[in-house]
Amino acid sequence: MVEADSLVKRFGEVIAVDNLSFHIEKNEVLGFLGPNGAGKTTTMRMLTGYFTPTSGEVHVNGVDMVENPREAKRFIGYLPEHPPLYPDMTVKEYLRFVAELHGVKKIRERLDYVQKVCSLSPVWNRLISQISKGFCQRVGLAKAIVHNPSVIVLDEPTIGLDPEQIIETRNLIKSLGEEHSVILSTHILSEANMTCDRVMIINRGKLVGEGTPERLSEELQSKRNIALIVGREIDKSLFSGIPVEIQKQEKLDDKFRLELSFPAEDDLCPELARRITEAGISLYQMQEKKPTLEEIFLSLVKEVL
Amino acid sequence: MRGIGAIYRREINSYFTSPVAYVIITAFLFIAGFIFYNLLSYFALQCIQSVRYAQLYHTVPPPMNINTWVVTPFMQNLAFTFIIIIPLLTMRLFAEEKRQGTMEMLLTAPVSSWEIILGKFLAATTVFLVMLALTFIYQVMLIIYGKPDIPPVLGGYLGIFLFGLALIALGMFISSLTKNQIVAAFISIVLFLFLWIINWSSIFTTRTAIQDTLSYLSITEHLREFIKGVVDTKSLVFFLSLTFLGLFLTDKSLQIWRWKG
Structure with a gap:
């Protein structure tokens, strides 16, 4: 559906995107994961024809x-990070304008569709x-899907929403992924986990990791971290014979x-709990610490070096 | 072509659903009406006085020409008023899109930048034409109650129309350079005023090449031809090429935006 070949974007001295190549299959949800300023938005802007790449195709x-931008843009529905809305228009007028701009034939039908899918009736x-x-x-x-594009590009679609809306939006993205190809960017790992079929991790404009969310998190989590709250101080000898630090x-x-x-391949949680309680120590809380994106990045960057 | 229509309709709606167009048109008509009323009153006073003098000295009253006294100065003042008014129409065209982030949606829509530019240009031109057409009522009054020479009236309107097209295109270009509407309006007014007075300094040089260039660049001189009722190809080409220059530069400005962001 989309082929990006060695994309480069420079702003003066700064290289925002550095030789990035990737492709998206039909009906695939691809996630761009990276910290702020990693080049996600710039990449999306090149995909959608807003920015002209310095080099690459x-x-x-x-x-x-x-x-042939006029032809290529017809296949793309794009939601930038800040929804590009005209405050002086009503929702209906705005979506009608977008549909006209995209040359939609059956405007009324498509407007009814997005009104339903995006639950816009109240406004x-x-x-x-x-x-x-x-x-x-x-x-x-709704703006991004009103013309029924084959590729939907969403830049941080859940930013600034409340938790309920975030869940709704993620479900909507998942259902869109059944009929369209979707590219979305996020800096939240769990979001990529939930919605994407494949994830690309970008840092400083470069691709640093790629794969399914499961594979990536397995690869990245060679160790599992557990936080405990217990009644009294614990000595190292309690964990003798098992690889716990x-x-x-x-x-x-x-x-x-x-x-x-402890190493990710063994699930030692029940064993830990058993040993602690058998030693007569009260166990109040036991919680797995999921690595944050920062930590994953650190480990990825270390690997690269 | 599809894009021009969609953008034109949105712009027109935006002018007329907000107070923008009404405020500007009202302010403009107030000024234009004030100019016309004063010119006409002054002309009437002069007529009465010349008849009185003629009676006093038992002579024939001198001929009073309504074109010289009302039509020509009205056209010139009208054009000058547009130097202030047109920047108010064009300042928002692109600056507003840049500020509220909707530029990103226009430039990623499957329309060419020319469709965007022409849609916006035609919308601003429509509002301008509404203003210009409303002042034609004054000319109709002159034709009903007096005998003005018609070609200068029509020529003047054609001249001001072409002059307006050029200012709209240039104003739109300036609006595409900034996110700030006030800055866009201010720079446009300064540029238009400069084009209005550019030939003033020609009296300080004896080099005819410089004099000719300055007077060719002066919008005042070209407008004067039209207001005389003379449709000169040179002036026609001047205004049309200025318009095209404005549109062309706007297109380049959008391309630079795509490169630099």
């Missing part, structure tokens, strides 16, 4: 974005300047907080 359905005839941030984001999504131990009022780590 983008093909959408075989059509070159630089040589359909309201001015965009008067609707909430959550609805703005949904209008933005005590990373940290600190006093919390009358309890103790412990951080342990």
Whole structure:
């Protein structure tokens, strides 16, 4: 569906995207994962024809974005990071305008469709300047799908939404992925885990990791970290014979907080719990510490070096 | 072509659903009406006085020409008013899109930048034409109650129309350079004023090449031809090429935007 070949984008001295190549299959949800400033937005802007790449090529359905932008852009539905809305229009007027701009034939039908899919009925005839941030984001999504594009590009689609809206949006993206190809960017690992079939990790404009979310997190998590809250101080000898390391131990009022780590391939949690309780120590809490994106990045960058 | 229509309709809606167009048109008509009323009153006063003098000295009253006294100065003042008014119409065209982030949606839509530019240009031109057409009522009054020479009236309107097209295109270009509407309006006004007075300095040089260039660049001189009722190809080409220059530069400005962001 989309082929990007050695994309480079420079802004003066700064290289925002450095020789990035990738492709998206039909009905695939691809996630761009990376910290702020990694080049995700710039890459998406080149895919959608907003920025001209310094070098490299983008093909959408075989059509070159630089040589034939008018044709190539028809296949793409794009939701930028800040939904590009006109505050002085109503939701309906705005979506009609977008549909006209994309040359949609059966405008009324498509408007009814996006109104239903994005649950826009409550604000359909309201001015965009008067609707909430959550609805703005949904209008933005509706804008991206109103012309039934084959590729949907979403730049941080859940940013600024409340938890309920985030879940709704993720479900919507998943269902869109059944009929369209979707590219989305995020800096939240769990989000990529939930919605994407394949993830590309980008840092400083370069691809640093690629694969299914499961494979990536397996690869990245060679160790599991567990945080415990227990009744009294624990000695290392309690864990003799199993490969557990005590990373940290600190006093919390009358309890103790412990951080342990062990290799990811063995599930030692039940064993740990058993040993602690058998030693007569009360166990208040046991929690797995998921690595944050920062930690994954650090480990990835270390691997590269 | 599809894009031009969609963008034109959106722009027109945006002018007329917000107070923008009404405020500007009202302000403009107030100024234009004030100019016309004063010119006409002054002309009437002069007529009465010349008849009185003629009676007093038992002579024939001198001929009073309504074109010289009302039509020509009205056209010139009208054009000058547009130097201030047109930047107010064009300032938002691209600056607003850049500020609210909708530029990203226009430039990723399957329309060419020329469709965007022409849609916006035609919308601003429509509002301008509404203003210009409303002042034609004054000319109709002159034709009903007096005998003005018609070609200068029509020539003047054609001249001001072409002059307006050029200012709209240039104003749109300036709007495409910034995110700030006020800056866009201010720079446009300064540029238009400069084009209005550019030939003033020609009296300080005796080099005819410089004099000719300055007077060719002066919008005032070209407008004067039209207001005389003379449709000169040179002036026609001048205004049309200025318009095209504005549109062309806007297109380049959008391309630079795609490169630099």
